[in-house]
Amino acid sequence: MDGTVVYDGRANVHVVGQRQATISAQGISDLISALDKMSFLDTPESCCTCPAAGPYQIVTLDYRPGSSHRRVVHDSGCGSAPPAITALERIIDQVSGVDHWTTATVKIASVQRPDSAPVTADSPSPPSGDSP
DSSP states (O other): OOOEEEEEEOSSSSSOEEEEEEOOHHHHHHHHHHHHHTTGGGSOTTTBOOTTSOSOOEEEEEEOOTTOOEEEEEETTTOOSOHHHHHHHHHHHHHHTTHHHHSOOOOOOOEEOTTSSEEOTTSOOOOSSSOO
């Protein structure tokens, strides 16, 4: 409730290891509203796993308001999660700021052929044959 975010990236993420961050009071309020709206405390603990599927992409959502506690294990690789769980994960990533630890940034560079203008997605393909 103090806004502390604990990230523990283990595999299939941009940053492996533990990191900490802090979110604002408004961010905490937004997360609690999202959890309450979807009745997270009533969600089964293993609602979204596919034991036969692999490799695993396990996400653990752990919520402890007061004396209540709910931990939901979700395999994001199997695609069986209810839309509310998937939406909640996105909200958590955005509000907590962990998306820069979970997702790699890809930079796209412009490529220029030596004999012509830069190649873009709309550029025609070079002619086939012996010419460069």
